[in-house]
Amino acid sequence: MFIMTIGISGSGKSTWVEKRKDNYVIVCPDQIRKEIGGYISNMNNEVKVWKLVEKRVVKAIKKNQDVILDSTMCKSEKRKEFLEKLPGNCMKIAKVFNIDLEDAQRRVRNDILNNLDRSYVPMEIIEKQFLNFTLDYDKINTDGFDFIC
Secondary structure, eight states, X not given: OEEEEXXXXXXXXXXXXXXXXXXXEEEOHHHHHHHHHSSTTOOTTHHHHHHHHHHHHHHHHHTTOOEEEOSOOOSHHHHHXXXXXXXXXXXXXXXXOOOOHHHHHHHHHHHHHTTOSOOOOOHHHHHHHHHHHHHHGXXXXXXXXXXXX
């Protein structure tokens, strides 16, 4: 089983994923950024980060492990592109996180002020994520998921 989180920064994805870490392989681009770049907000190696994300997800699926991709995936094009790279033998699930833009921005600001280990996402980037999420929301049904929740 493969679960892709879909939602803007601050929508609760990582909190939801954290509660499932004992039962799933968790693949998170933020953590890979930290592994290879030294800190979670290092965006200098995005091609390498996403190659590692894909490699880890595919490896887990091939080992018949359940895996969660903890990422925003607000754009339909990116979701489809990622799903096409997965082995065909797994169930593909979208876990969608809807949230008000201002609530998400407040959560991110509070996390940063409280020095939580989270990516620093500028407010204008969250606005862009929200716009992409809103524009592509209806496309989730045609992205290639077996189940959407």
